[in-house]
Amino acid sequence: MIELPALRGRVQRDAPLAPVTWFRVGGPAEVLFRPADADDLVALLAALPDTVPLTAIGAASNLIVRDGGVPGVVVRLGGAFGVIERDGCGFIAGAAALDVTLAETAAAAGLSGLEFLCGIPGSIGGAVAMNAGAYGAEVKDVLDWAEIATPEGLRRYSLSELNCRYRHSDIPARGVVVRARFNAHPGDPAAISARMAEIRASREASQPVRARTGGSTFRNPPGEKAWALIDAAGCRGLTRGGAQVSEKHCNFLLNTGGATAADIEGLGEEVRARVIEHCGTPLIWEIIRLGVPA
CATH class of the missing domain: 3.30.43.10 (Uridine Diphospho-n-acetylenolpyruvylglucosamine Reductase, domain 2)
Structure with missing residues (x-):
């Protein structure tokens, strides 16, 4: 024990x-x-x-x-780690705060630059750790610093120290993001609301947002779109057990009801193999896989 x-x-x-x-x-x-x-x-x-x-x-x-x-x-993290506070023309957000909540808080304050976060499902801690991005922006574009708990104590890491890049940040070993500061700037409230409405409509139209899914499954290879490679390899709608490649957006895997983790991960690996066979491009998992098989 x-x-x-x-x-x-x-x-x-x-x-x-x-x-x-x-x-x-x-x-x-x-x-x-x-x-x-x-x-x-x-x-x-x-x-x-x-x-x-x-x-x-x-x-x-x-x-x-x-x-x-x-x-x-x-x-x-939860509870005390979900607080969002105004800090000048920016915000300090706890790691458990949802990305969409930060976007909405900024919009209510008439501050722009964080609208893209309303299109990213997840919380601030994960967004910082993965340098999450969507709709033409990434966390690194608006991040000022992140406070990280380590075995040695709390330490504030600057944007340059985090070395953010495509879907990755240099979080120290056994470190946990607890809060972060995001930059914003004054904007037109109507334009901010319109942009967020546009992002939400685009996401609703193109992604299976009401399904049991994990978001984008694979990273986009340089100069290419993962969904297009998956589609070209004939994987749209492919199934394994209770798991399915989404018909709506084939870079999304679905639990159609009764899937196991092995079904979902195995389907992802089958997609990777088919794409390699079709065009030779390796797909890299964006979804994090944890733990041990049954």
Whole structure:
């Protein structure tokens, strides 16, 4: 059994994870910890032996938890980590705040530059860690700094230190993003609302937003679109067990009801193999896969 220090947050052993993931699949966390605040999180990180696996999850919108579950300690932020505060012409947002909530908060304040976040399902911590992007913008375009909990304590990392690039940021080993500051600028409220409405309409029209899915499955190869390669390889609508390649947007995998994590991941690997066979281009997973098989 994993021994933990005295913590103020909630500790749950053998905790089901499927209900919190967008795919609704996967096994339990050996230990699930919801810290009370940043100091509580640092206390865990400082005491946890390096031999115990540590995983941080957020809204779990781009996540496959494998059917055998996740060994070690899984950290999930909530409560105190969901606060958004105005800071001059920007905002400081907790890692558990949803991307869309930050976009809406900025719009209500008449500040522009964060509209694209309303088209990214997930939370701020994950958006920073993955340098999330959509609709012509990325987190690095608006990020000022991120505060990260590490075994040594809390530290503020500048944008340059994070070295953000396509779907990746240099988060330190065993570090967990707790909050971040985003830049914005005054804008026309009508134009801001119109842009957000346009993004929402585009997403609704082109993506299976009401399905059990994990968002974009694969990264776009340089100069190409993953969905076009998948479509050309004849994978639109392809199924495995209860998993399916979306007919609406074939860079999305779906749980049509009753899929296992193995079905979804196996279907993704079959798509990758077919694309390699068709055009020779390797697809790289954008969805994060955690844990062990059943």
